[in-house]
Amino acid sequence: MTPVIAAHGLTKRFGELVAVDGIDFEVAPGESFGLLGPNGAGKSTTMRMVGAVSTRSGGELRVLDLDPETHGPEIRSQLGVVPQEDNLDTELTVRDNLLVYGRYFGLPRRVCAERADELLEFAQLTEKAKVKTDDLSGGMKRRLTIARALINDPRILMLDEPTTGLDPQARHVLWDRLFRLKERGTTLVVTTHYMDEAEQLCDRLVVVDHGRIMAEGSPAELIRRYSTREVVELRFGSSRNAEAAERMAGVTERVEVLPDRVLLYADDGEAVVEKVLALGLEPTTSLVRRSSLEDVFLRLTGRSLIE
Numbered sequence: 351m352t353p354v355i356a357a358h359g360l361t362k363r364f365g366e367l368v369a370v371d372g373i374d375f376e377v378a379p380g381e382s383f384g385l386l387g388p389n390g391a392g393k394s395t396t397m398r399m400v401g402a403v404s405t406r407s408g409g410e411l412r413v414l415d416l417d418p419e420t421h422g423p424e425i426r427s428q429l430g431v432v433p434q435e436d437n438l439d440t441e442l443t444v445r446d447n448l449l450v451y452g453r454y455f456g457l458p459r460r461v462c463a464e465r466a467d468e469l470l471e472f473a474q475l476t477e478k479a480k481v482k483t484d485d486l487s488g489g490m491k492r493r494l495t496i497a498r499a500l501i502n503d504p505r506i507l508m509l510d511e512p513t514t515g516l517d518p519q520a521r522h523v524l525w526d527r528l529f530r531l532k533e534r535g536t537t538l539v540v541t542t543h544y545m546d547e548a549e550q551l552c553d554r555l556v557v558v559d560h561g562r563i564m565a566e567g568s569p570a571e572l573i574r575r576y577s578t579r580e581v582v583e584l585r586f587g588s589s590r591n592a593e594a595a596e597r598m599a600g601v602t603e604r605v606e607v608l609p610d611r612v613l614l615y616a617d618d619g620e621a622v623v624e625k626v627l628a629l630g631l632e633p634t635t636s637l638v639r640r641s642s643l644e645d646v647f648l649r650l651t652g653r654s655l656i657e
């Protein structure tokens with residue numbers, strides 16, 4: 351099957367700065383693909399090149415088997431784009447935002463109206479149809495931006511940090527909507543710096559840092575490859591963590607000291623806790639949890655994803 355996006359050695363420079371440093375990835379039709387990485391990793395820059403609104407400095411890029419350099423309009427007409435910052439027309443009503451956007455794509459008035467009503471339903475905004483967009487909550491604005499991005503029935507929906515800045519409840523509502531799209535077979539490309547979001551939404555992802563791809567795989571594969579099954583989190587008080595970590599060096603293969611806690615990586619967390627206690631150490635709190643993509647990122651870069 352031809353990939354809907356194929357990037358090889360894709361590069362973007364801003365003067366001296368290499369924002370995207372020769373990355374390779376492919377996205378298959380129907381897949382939910384993610385770029386996970388911290389601020390400044392080059393995620394938005396990559397999205398803008400795929401979205402044919404920014405030209406590449408080097409490498410190869412095909413989107414829907416077309417070159418964005420020469421076929422920008424054809425590509426843009428088949429993409430749905432949710433940019434990092436909402437750019438709704440705040441003076442218009444919710445429904446008019448959809449209609450105006452549909453007209454912009456050249457859709458007939460009747461088709462725009464039908465789709466707008468369907469999409470309002472999908473975005474759970476039917477009751478807000480006549481409200482001025484400025485009066486919506488952050489989560490509602492985000493859902494409206496997603497609805498708007500779907501008005502042209504796109505082949506790929508691109509979402510740049512879909513839930514950044516939203517409260518937990520609003521994030522879950524949004525995830526539920528995106529999950530429904532995924533179930534319907536919509537191809538999703540998502541960027542995020544939230545590991546839980548990547549785990550929720552992505553079939554496959556690349557971990558990016560400083561414009562480079564550090565690893566690629568499904569969330570489960572990445573965790574298997576770069577972490578252990580479980581992680582023990584111990585707190586000894588900020589001044590004693592490093593010293594305690596030294597004394598625990600032999601307990602597991604991998605020990606990480608963070609400012610507020612020590613992480614011990616092992617397949618059997620409880621067994622590790624017992625060994626620590628047997629050493630006579632007394633953590634103020636101890637927690638055994640499953641490994642997450644946060645642990646993968648820490649392993650790959652030596653840093654926490656959210657600093």
Ligand SMILES: Nc1ncnc2c1ncn2[C@@H]1O[C@H](COP(=O)(O)OP(=O)(O)O)[C@@H](O)[C@H]1O
Pocket residue numbers: 364367369387388389390391392393394395396
């Ligand atoms: N238009 C621009 N001009 C100059 N530098 C830019 C521009 N856009 C992004 N950058 C820089 O490129 C790097 C990657 O930015 P970005 O793609 O926005 O990262 P992310 O979306 O992962 O946070 C950053 O160092 C950023 O400051």
Ligand SMILES: [Mg+2]
Pocket residue numbers: 393394395434510511
């Ligand atoms: Mg960004």
